[in-house]
Amino acid sequence: MARGAERRIGVLGHGAIGSLVAAQIAAGHVAGGVLEGVILRRRQDLPYEQFSLDEALERCDMIVECAGQQAVREHAVRILEAGADLLVISVGVMADREFAARLELAGPGRLYFSSGAVGGLDLLASGARMGAFSEVVITTRKLPATLAQPWMSQAQRTELESSAAPVEVYSGSARQAAQQFPKSLNVAAAVALAVGNWDVVSVRLLADPDAALTEHVIEARGASGEYSFSIRNQPSAHNPRTSGVVPWAVLRSLETALGARGGLL
Template sequence: MSSTAPRRVGLIGWGAIGRVVGGALAAGEIPGAELVCVVDNRPLGDSVPAPQRTLEQALESCDLIVEAAGQGVVREWGTTILASGTDLLVASTGALTDERLAKELLNAGPGRVYFTGGAVGGLDLLQAARAMGPLDDVRLTTTKLPSTLEQPWMDEELLGRMRSATAPVEVMAGTARDVPVKFPKSTNVAASVALAVGDSNAVRVRVVADPAARHTSHVVEASGAHGSYRFEVRHLPDTANPATSQVVPYAVLRSLAALAGRTGQIL
């Protein structure tokens, strides 16, 4: 473990992601990082392994905030956190499809902003390929259970097709700029791919509802002058929150380990 002082971590959100991340931190599973407090707008009582604090209180005692509560938190508090000098690790990357917000976060400081890849792999390879030249065609197809994709903006016709489906139904097609806004809890992967590619408008996204989908599926296809790439990941949904894949909190923990200075891992 590094001889430097441990990262003092404040965790925003005590849901499907936050409980796993907070439990691992409290158990000392991330060398170089300690859980100082939990921020949540609900009274959590004794269910959390660290004191519950307001965000303002967390900024007084933490040098790293982990967002595990949704895109709204990133929009409302991201720049405030960074302006305080506190670093921010974002799990809800879908918020970054808002170009204005993304620029604000990247230009804010003195705190630094970091992003986790969440439920998709291959982003490092896409970044490397992009460094050689533009990717001409980037596509993402996300498939989930219909119930996890229902949204308030959907009309009765679409909801009816999803609820009565016996085969896959395309729910929406658009760019990585459009889709995460419509599915704020279900399509952070689209934003993560867009961040790797460097252009939200260049990533074409299909969202598919499949009543037989035991796993959540993400298929990324990209091609350019230097090669073609295809990645497919299939995750079991979280039992407490089926809109989130079980692997997501562990991706957050891996990012935390890197920020805390753990050595001997692939970056």
């Protein structure tokens, strides 16, 4: 891309994250990018062009995924093979070893991941370059109703949603966490990608009826030092599963990936 040229952006998905991301790009708030259109499952009354993925790939330089792990699974390889770059927010899809291996080989488009709801990933990734992490734990606390999953029994869901006190819903590996809670624990995958080792990251998930804010606490110990990041996000007004800051994280990631101006890396 010539310096100063604007890259054409397609936004995949138009829910809590995608709607804000599309509106901000359309309003000219992302340096180096213009909104070419949105890729939806069903047409909606929106002030932007709506196109199929095939049309988007003819016209866009970058696709921003805001649609969920399944959408990444369905479309990512085709996007990268068509030569468009892809920014992914549903990072947990990388927990699938076979799919992740396919994505690593796909190109010439470049694959980016957004930091999403959590922070400290820059320091963890810097530390991982210095030496290995020996232990990383992420503890997430969310409202019970946001954590019910299709694979849970009715009894499990009822117990989850009726508990008056915090309940541990999951304790185990980051890989399994990102797959069992695909709309709630993408953050576990983001931490695993930052430290460059899925096997060292463990996850605790708590359903807490008093969790007005969504909490993620990341504790890590390794060659570079010991770290503790405590994050308490306001949930999105449009989707209580998602932290409200996530679309803004996507916009920050997008602007960084476009590289039209300098700034904090």
